[in-house]
Amino acid sequence: MKILVINPNTTASMTKKIATAARAVARPDTEIVAANSQNGPSSIQGFLDVATCIPGLLEEVALHPDVDAIIIACFDDTGVDAVRTLVSVPVLGIGEAAYHAASMIATKFSVITTLSRSVPGLENNLMRYGLVQKCARVRATDIPVLKLEEGDPATLFKIRSEIRETIEQDNAEAIVLGCAGMANLMAQLSKEFGLPVIDGVAAGITFAEALVNNNLSTSKIGAYSVG
Amino acid sequence: MKILVINPNTTASMTKKIATAARAVARPDTEIVAANSQNGPSSIQGFLDVATCIPGLLEEVALHPDVDAIIIACFDDTGVDAVRTLVSVPVLGIGEAAYHAASMIATKFSVITTLSRSVPGLENNLMRYGLVQKCARVRATDIPVLKLEEGDPATLFKIRSEIRETIEQDNAEAIVLGCAGMANLMAQLSKEFGLPVIDGVAAGITFAEALVNNNLSTSKIGAYSVG
Amino acid sequence: MKILVINPNTTASMTKKIATAARAVARPDTEIVAANSQNGPSSIQGFLDVATCIPGLLEEVALHPDVDAIIIACFDDTGVDAVRTLVSVPVLGIGEAAYHAASMIATKFSVITTLSRSVPGLENNLMRYGLVQKCARVRATDIPVLKLEEGDPATLFKIRSEIRETIEQDNAEAIVLGCAGMANLMAQLSKEFGLPVIDGVAAGITFAEALVNNNLSTSKIGAYSVG
Amino acid sequence: MKILVINPNTTASMTKKIATAARAVARPDTEIVAANSQNGPSSIQGFLDVATCIPGLLEEVALHPDVDAIIIACFDDTGVDAVRTLVSVPVLGIGEAAYHAASMIATKFSVITTLSRSVPGLENNLMRYGLVQKCARVRATDIPVLKLEEGDPATLFKIRSEIRETIEQDNAEAIVLGCAGMANLMAQLSKEFGLPVIDGVAAGITFAEALVNNNLSTSKIGAYSVG
Amino acid sequence: MKILVINPNTTASMTKKIATAARAVARPDTEIVAANSQNGPSSIQGFLDVATCIPGLLEEVALHPDVDAIIIACFDDTGVDAVRTLVSVPVLGIGEAAYHAASMIATKFSVITTLSRSVPGLENNLMRYGLVQKCARVRATDIPVLKLEEGDPATLFKIRSEIRETIEQDNAEAIVLGCAGMANLMAQLSKEFGLPVIDGVAAGITFAEALVNNNLSTSKIGAYSVG
Amino acid sequence: MKILVINPNTTASMTKKIATAARAVARPDTEIVAANSQNGPSSIQGFLDVATCIPGLLEEVALHPDVDAIIIACFDDTGVDAVRTLVSVPVLGIGEAAYHAASMIATKFSVITTLSRSVPGLENNLMRYGLVQKCARVRATDIPVLKLEEGDPATLFKIRSEIRETIEQDNAEAIVLGCAGMANLMAQLSKEFGLPVIDGVAAGITFAEALVNNNLSTSKIGAYSVG
Structure with missing residues (x-):
């Protein structure tokens, strides 16, 4: 299984640390794709950053269409609801x-x-x-x-x-x-x-594995439906 | 006093309706500036629209720096926390x-x-x-x-x-x-x-007038502080 | 518009202070009528005063039938529900x-x-x-x-x-x-x-103005209905 | 022990019914004193009656100083907090x-x-x-x-x-x-x-007996304190 | 009336203390039957004791079929729901x-x-x-x-x-x-x-007397029903 | 890793169904040990069964000391707190x-x-x-x-x-x-x-795997501590 763990700020050193934490707990057959936003704040501190990081986050998500689950690696869980609406795989905030x-x-x-x-x-x-x-x-x-x-x-x-x-x-x-x-x-x-x-990174990766193994994904009736 | 009422979707006919509702309750000496986002969804329906309308909303807010209060005219109250962090005047969602x-x-x-x-x-x-x-x-x-x-x-x-x-x-x-x-x-x-x-538009305008007349604005210690 | 701001204790110096605070935020075309109970406790401190001030408060309200809104200027919001049932204009506790x-x-x-x-x-x-x-x-x-x-x-x-x-x-x-x-x-x-x-006095006056300008008054179906 | 059960409306037939219900559950050595307000609404229906019955209720309470507990026999529990402040015996609403x-x-x-x-x-x-x-x-x-x-x-x-x-x-x-x-x-x-x-009348009488037998009365530090 | 007060631990000195507290508040015509579990922990401290004391508690309850109410004299209220299901008299935890x-x-x-x-x-x-x-x-x-x-x-x-x-x-x-x-x-x-x-022992005894005098017992539709 | 999934009732056909559901989601290197209580109710329906199944459940747990996590396969989550106190591995109710x-x-x-x-x-x-x-x-x-x-x-x-x-x-x-x-x-x-x-069985197995892979176990300070 392939899990995208996405850092919604633009600081690459943090993404690296996140990737390491993710790989440390992931199963041998889980591929961790770690990425961060290309545009947006370099750190997410308070409501303004939470909002302004969204476009960069959604762009980055769109670049990785073939993943089995997505982890948003920001402790504010920014964009989780939006990404759940956008994709059909499980999405978890850390x-x-x-x-x-x-x-x-x-x-x-x-x-x-x-x-x-x-x-x-x-x-x-x-x-x-x-x-x-x-x-x-x-x-x-x-x-x-x-x-x-x-x-x-x-x-x-x-x-x-x-x-x-x-x-x-x-x-x-x-x-x-x-x-x-x-x-x-x-x-x-x-x-x-x-x-x-x-x-939360480690917890997120392992829970995503759990949901995928349960064959469970975000509900597409109600809040996360489209069209 | 000048109140910016901002429609965070791009549908001008809706902005017009909002402006009319706002002016119908505003005090004679309140100037209503009605605007809408130039970029973003044409309507806000569900969590994805709530997120993607933010950049257009923030850009539009930045174009109107000299207002006494801001009303976000979307019933989801999208972006209210971000705008409160950005500006120093009172901000209300409808x-x-x-x-x-x-x-x-x-x-x-x-x-x-x-x-x-x-x-x-x-x-x-x-x-x-x-x-x-x-x-x-x-x-x-x-x-x-x-x-x-x-x-x-x-x-x-x-x-x-x-x-x-x-x-x-x-x-x-x-x-x-x-x-x-x-x-x-x-x-x-x-x-x-x-x-x-x-x-909510009418309620928002009159409550914004109330807050301004109370000389009350968003607190800048804690959640809405910057730097 | 005419707003009655009523101090439910009998201390006239406090009523005067309340009137000043009310007038400081009221719109030029808002007339503030400040009054206090003629009978009852001189201050409202605890549940017994909250109860015993009610008759004097209701009597005073009845003396001012032609107002557009009523503010109960006691921080316990004593009598607000009773006055809402009695009158048909908006009523707010401070x-x-x-x-x-x-x-x-x-x-x-x-x-x-x-x-x-x-x-x-x-x-x-x-x-x-x-x-x-x-x-x-x-x-x-x-x-x-x-x-x-x-x-x-x-x-x-x-x-x-x-x-x-x-x-x-x-x-x-x-x-x-x-x-x-x-x-x-x-x-x-x-x-x-x-x-x-x-x-709360200043907040109450300006919110009352807001409700009146919205053409909103206490609902008369349900809790505040009579007969 | 002597328990005052007080009907805060002025309808004597209701007081009689209340007294009967109270005596049906009271212990043989409990004396039930049933009374009703002499002034106030004939029934308590909604927030205005809840407020206007208070003076009559407090007057009636004052006429019975030598009781071991008081039951307020109105299902809205009107005046319970005030009476708790006034007396030092247990007080219960029905x-x-x-x-x-x-x-x-x-x-x-x-x-x-x-x-x-x-x-x-x-x-x-x-x-x-x-x-x-x-x-x-x-x-x-x-x-x-x-x-x-x-x-x-x-x-x-x-x-x-x-x-x-x-x-x-x-x-x-x-x-x-x-x-x-x-x-x-x-x-x-x-x-x-x-x-x-x-x-509630039966429940109130028997719980009042229970509190008295526990030697428990309303706390006189905090909310129900005086002076 | 006869009330069983049951200590769900096996420490007899504690049962004695409980019996004394119970008798101190009980009515003259209330018979207090004090008992404790014959098997199980000697004190109940934490979730494991709460669980392991249950069999002994249920066995002891079964030995006293002819009581009018039951008090479980453990402050964790352990087993209250089970005993309510088992018997048809009122049951209270302390x-x-x-x-x-x-x-x-x-x-x-x-x-x-x-x-x-x-x-x-x-x-x-x-x-x-x-x-x-x-x-x-x-x-x-x-x-x-x-x-x-x-x-x-x-x-x-x-x-x-x-x-x-x-x-x-x-x-x-x-x-x-x-x-x-x-x-x-x-x-x-x-x-x-x-x-x-x-x-809680004193409170429990007197409330049990109250419920019995009200002719109230545990509801046998819903949660506490059997078969 | 070895996960004990324990059915706290004595119905073996249900344990078999549970084992199948568990194995269907477990990782290839996870060994599922399915067991049920030897004593206690044949199904758990209501508060009495919830209590009486506990001894059999705890006995069964004690027979499997060398597991990495425990799932209690009863939807009431009966005994979860007790088992968490008893063992040091993660414990989840379904x-x-x-x-x-x-x-x-x-x-x-x-x-x-x-x-x-x-x-x-x-x-x-x-x-x-x-x-x-x-x-x-x-x-x-x-x-x-x-x-x-x-x-x-x-x-x-x-x-x-x-x-x-x-x-x-x-x-x-x-x-x-x-x-x-x-x-x-x-x-x-x-x-x-x-x-x-x-x-819940499938969810429980995969979440247990997640917790074990996170190296997380029940906290042993506070509620689940012993001695």
Whole structure:
């Protein structure tokens, strides 16, 4: 099976990290096609970026017509509804995938994301998915998305201290990493803190495999119908 | 004061109808600037149109920098969050405006919209605004948006029969017209059925005047902040 | 148009402050009639005052039969449902008006009110309106309502320090002033703290103008019907 | 123990029926004091009656200072919060009591009440108590409250046919009689339809006995505090 | 009337404490039959104990066929639905009973329970009953259930300090003791802290008496039906 | 990887059907171990069966200590929390798995289950998972679980007609088959009705594979911790 994992910002280093995370969990017979938008914002931080990245995302999707599933690798799940309407294969956002995974292994989880201004959009998504009641808190580290690409130790330090606070204050039983740019930290942090740490890219790839193996695709009656 | 009312589809006849509805309620000293996107879908029906109309909408907004408030005249409230981030004046979607107006004059309202595939998006919005509990039901007439432009008597007949069912079955105390293309029907239907019939364009214009007169604008800390 | 703004307590100095706030935002052609109950509690603090102020409020409403809209200038929105049943013009409580205004310009707001014992009543209202999910927190300053009339600097100091805490702790993007007696502080605090500060009197007047200009009034089928 | 059961309307025949229902379930050592307001509406139908009955209710409460608990025998639970603030003994509304009883013996109940215009107020109460999710539906028979006093067979016929519809359509497992004027029908209808039929007067008396025997009274910190 | 109060763990000292609390509030003509499971866990702490105590609980219930009501004296309300299906008399869990009692006398309550791992189960119950919105917080003392049997002063000290924090931080107006093993502390703590402190055993017994006196039993259509 | 799929009733023919459905979607390198309880009810219909099947289920789980994930193949998700506490591998109920799958491919789904008395338990689960807002309706066919084993054409006819009503009345975009005994119908009904039809066994197996490949297991801090 072939899965398109698409980074809706234009930062190639992030796409590379996403591809690595995707391939690390994909089945041997799953081909991962990693791509990013050619036009649009270099990172998606807040409602304006969420909107302006859409054309580039849809163009990129159109370039890959022969895939079995699509993962939108932006934690805001931007464009998921539009892409579901456009194509007939399963489509998952990485925020959505991570929340569903967390709900299957913990009674309560917290999200650790980048900027404060992204928090309300994530809370909207959680409410819409119904999973807001499983989420103890969406926490911002105030690390800009692209800062994650620099490998600065201070960045990891901030994420770690936020996880520590989460465990102490939120009664969260699992941590969701709230940005595709954190995909590489999952294994390390999980081990260090002794609780599940969930990366949406990995969750998305494996759930897409699951849906395809179930022969399930987006419903084409109702919200995602066309014509 | 100058209010930009922007139709995010490219159908000029609809923009004209919207402008008329806006001017009918605006204060004498309010200047209504009506515009529509130059690029994008000719009507907004479902999640794909909601996404693809965004670039044209943002371009059109950028052409009118000197306004005191902006109304997005699409009942899906598409792009409202992005425009709020882009500008510093108050921004209202017509769906949002209509729901707030209905909540001020009735304990329960129903929405009568166009196609079935638009219903889930409207329900998402209602949930997000918190006003879903005031909404008895979102009903589809299965009239395509552009059909409303043709003035076909069968169209009005369908809307009327849906209102009749709403009154009989939903215990709704007010009706919200769920499409900018129905803006011209408000007065007539309200009189005919003896209950408030709410048009989002009119509600939006007058609420925008209210916010401006309150000296209130979109908060620029948090979700709608930039940089 | 003529709008009755009615203070349901008997404290004339508060009515005067309310009238000033109302006139500051009203359109030139809007006549503001400010009145207060002749009988009943001198301030409304808690459920008992909310109930005992009703007869005086209804008597005062009956003295002004020729108005186009009515604002109940008590942040508990006491008597709003009863007055809506009694008259046929639009009726708004100032709590309700402030919450709707806040919801139009921010994703999350906090309320700063007087005594702790008023908080549960406000939370009940927010839940009923559906807007509780937009409210980060209702905070009590433990300043009695009538203390606000004395112009004591310590009072303003307390309100300010509560706003500061709100910004730091609640992630609120806007502040709602939770008492008609704070109507005079809106402009000053908004400027000082750099975020929207909303007064329900001002919001109520301008939304009433909006509803009247929309030709919308309280629905008379269902909850607010008579006979 | 002495329990005051107070009918907040002025119709003595209804008070008599309430007293009978109360005494039928009270313990031998419980003295039932039944009273009604001397001033106010003769029946409570809709938000205006709910408000205007308050002064008469509070006056009547004040005439009975030496009771161990108070039942407000109006299904709208009007004045419950005010009376809780006024006195220091437990206070229960009959709507509230009935909903709690129903929640203890069924996963889902329906309410059968009088006029349609009372439905939104009951739904507000259910939402506030949190028990709305246990309520399948609040159904109006469109029988005016005082019509229940006439013993017209057509009245009972209507209630019966509404119960039948409830069982067929709502999946309700219990029926709540939504008016103090139906207190005499509980036993008969329960037997006839083979499911629990709950009268709030009976539920209220026995729950008040329970609270008194638990030595529990209304909390006097927070919402119901004074001074 | 005869009420079976059944402790679904095998610790006889706890059953004795429960019996004492039950008899302290029961009417003179109510016979309390206290029993505990003969097989199963010695305390119920977390989801595994909640499940494994069921067979012993059902066996014990079957040994007492001639009772008028049954109280399940475990704060997790384990087995309540099963026992309701098995018998035809009213059945109440002590968690459920305590939450309903608290809702009748306060606008907001907090729960003070034993181990952290029991908190999510209690929160699930509160959500299911609809009473989660009345609950400010479920707090764990991290005192194991059986530690409560030892009468160690440090245990009471911990409970006291948790109550103090609750009053300061949660705005709770009443405290619910979240374990049958705390049944003996109700009177003392209520007096000491000046707010209602609720024990589910006492609440359960008196509510069971109330339901029996109302002639109300579990509905046998729907969820609790058999065959 | 080895996945234990365990049928918590004692009907071997149903276990066989479940095994077939599981193997149909499992990866070539996944070994499916299908088992059923040796003691307990022959079908799980209502709250009593849900409780009494637990000991047999836990015994069976204990017989298979070396598996990588466990699927509880009862649509009530009975025992899932207990098994999660008992083991350290991922555990999924088939109801839960089906609801998550449906939420990933449709904005609204309906459930078609067996007896009416199972509906409230399923609704409780949906509420607890947060996915109740995605569920249009849980519909009972009133087909007993074991009747599904007989291959009676009337059974399939009833399921079909319920699906037809769902599509016409509920606006559901996907159908969830609400019983492990319907696992064999997924492909056929999906094709026939042109919308996704979801079987929880298949969804559960593939999601378990996904979690294992993510290296994610049940959190052992909080609700599912031991000792």
